[in-house]
Amino acid sequence: MPEGGTPHSVVIGAGIVGACTALALLREGxxxxxxxxxxxxxxxxxxxxxxxxxxPMSVIPPAVPGLWRKVPGFLADPLGPLAIRWSYLPRVLPWLARYLLSGWTEARVARTAVALRALLRDAPALHADLAEAAGVGGLIERRGLMYVYPDRAAFEAEAMSWRIRRQVGIDWIELSAEELHQREPALDRRYGFAALVEEGGHCRDPGAYVAALVALAEAEGARRVAAPATGFRIEGGRLRAVRTDAGEIAADRAVISAGARSKALAAAAGDRLPLETERGYHAMIADPGTGPRTPLMPSDGKMSITWTDRGLRCAGQVEIAGLDAAPNWQRADILRDHLMRSFPALPRDLPAERVRVWMGHRPSTPDGLPCIGPARATPDIVHAFGHGHVGLVAGPRTGRLVAQLLAGRPPELDPRPYDPRRFG
Ligand SMILES: Cc1cc2nc3c(=O)[nH]c(=O)nc-3n(C[C@H](O)[C@H](O)[C@H](O)COP(=O)(O)OP(=O)(O)OC[C@H]3O[C@@H](n4cnc5c(N)ncnc54)[C@H](O)[C@@H]3O)c2cc1C
Incomplete structure (x- = not known):
């Protein structure tokens, strides 16, 4: 980079993390x-x-104390909410061991929660600002998020999670059966208790939102190249170019934000990082006619139910089976059936074209925290992946943190908990 010149940064991958990072870098000049x-x-x-x-309250990592006792069940039941394919077990064992250890004690979970809270705090407001700037302000709604339970005892069975949430400054309102059904008249009566977190928000169409953010970045001067990155040219500890399958792109800086496919790129930048895919599914019903007023998560299904501009979406499930295995669509059927049971007035015998299913890859580290920080081979490359279950909500602050690190400015939050070097 010429002295005092404008740095050229290549952002690899345009999911929510790459889109937010591109915008933050443009704003950094x-x-x-x-x-x-x-x-x-x-x-x-x-x-x-x-x-x-x-x-912003999704601060409890997936691994919690005692989870190891359930591992045999994860292997035995291919359709359980968390399943591990036998054939993939040998490959995933080291990751799985770290995953279980990271949540071994309440103190460890609480430490992770503090780090996640710093990354997620105020996220709905940050998203609202970005969406507004991109001309899609209506896609972000801030009307709270709700966890629903059969009864108070079921809520109290998750006491550790709620205790830690309280410790990191999260508030909620507890709703009795009557209050819950006044708010959510279409919800099945088997739910009789809820915790409403008013600071939560949701996006009415995450795909369209990301597309709008990338379009905004292009309008602000970013160039988009439709090719995959394959590696880097690094000379004398400085980045010279990003390699793609369509040739090299000269670059001063690069950000690896290729989601679950970031592992090989990280290795090309000198880091062997434990990144896995926690595959997840959604089932979506177009024109459902009924559903929740506030997005909610029934405790017995461990899936979220949310209105979107494309229909009523039920998303969840964790399947450890690698990047390349074919989807198991029975898992999406489980989500659809649970959705039907949660909202009994939903139409039955829906024609196939009104039910859409999808499978995707959560980019997951074993400790539930993303990797955000410089690569071993050169500080010109910054990792920005591994957000697991919270990548959508964490996008804006991740983008800002990456831009601040690359600009050499004091970051707005302590980046050490996300430092990829924690994995040795
Ligand atoms: C079922 C399910 C439910 C979820 N629910 C929520 C939720 O409610 N809230 C929340 O906050 N998070 C949620 N998540 C997690 C969240 O979706 C992810 O953490 C987040 O989308 C990850 O964003 P990303 O930008 O890192 O990766 P992605 O969105 O996967 O984007 C990565 C991009 O990189 C591109 N790419 C890949 N390889 C290359 C390459 N070599 N060169 C260039 N580009 C490349 C890909 O084409 C892709 O577009 C959920 C995930 C799933 C699966």
Whole structure:
């Protein structure tokens, strides 16, 4: 980069993380190229099909104390809410061991929660600002998010999670059966208790939102190249170019934000990082006619139910089976059936064209925290992936943090908990 010149940054991958990072870099004065082989916000990205939740309270990592006792069940039941394919077990064992250890004690979970809270705080407001700037302000709604339970005892069975949420500054309103059904008249009567988190929000169409953010970045001067990154040319500890399957792109800086497909690129930048895919599914009913007023998550299904501009979406499930195995659509059927049971007035015998299903890849580290920080081979490359279950909500602050790190400015939050070097 010429002394005092404008740095050229290549952002690899245009899911929510890459889109937010590209915008933050433009605002930092960088020249930006976005490398994305697919349509931005398209079905190939986790950012397309997720649960739409902008949930600053999603601070509890997936692994919690005692989870190890359930591992035999994860292997035995291929259709359980968390399933591990036998054939993939040998490959995933080291990741799985770290995953279980990271949530071994309440103190460890609480430490992760503090780090996640710093990344997620105020996220709905940050999303609202970005969406407004992109001309799609209506896609972000801030009317709270709700966890629903059969009864108070079921809520109290999750006491540790709620205790930790309270410790990191999250508030909620507890609703009795009567209050819940006044708010949600269409919800099945088997639910009799809820915790409403008013600071939560949701996105009415994450795919369209990401596409709008990328379009905004292009309008602000970013160039988009439809090719996959394959590696880097690094000389004397400085980045010279990003390699793609359509040739090299000269670059001063690069950001690896290719979601679950970031692992090989991280290795090309000198880091062997434990990134896995936690595959998830959605089922969506077009023109459902009924549903929740506030997005909600029934405790017995562990899936989110949210109105979107494309229909009523039910998203969830965790399947550990790698990037390449074919989807198991029975899992999406389970989501659809649970949705039907949660809202009994939903139409039965729906024609196939009114039910859409999708499978995507959560980019997951074993400790439930993303990798955000410089690569070993050169500080010109910054990792920005591994957001697991919270990548949508975490996008804006991740983008800002990456831009601040690349600009050498004091970051707005302590980046150490996300430092990829924590994995040795
Ligand atoms: C079922 C489900 C429900 C979820 N619910 C929520 C939720 O409610 N709230 C929430 O916050 N999070 C949720 N998540 C998680 C969230 O969707 C992800 O963490 C987030 O979308 C990850 O964003 P990303 O930009 O890192 O990756 P992605 O969105 O996957 O984007 C990565 C992009 O990189 C591109 N790419 C891949 N390889 C290359 C390459 N070599 N070169 C260039 N580009 C490349 C891909 O084409 C893709 O477009 C959910 C996930 C799933 C699966």
């Amino acid at each position: 960088h020249r930006v190229t976005i490398l994305e082989p697919g349509p931005p916000g398209g079905e190939q990205a986790a950012s397309y099909g997720n649960g739409c939740w902008l949930s």
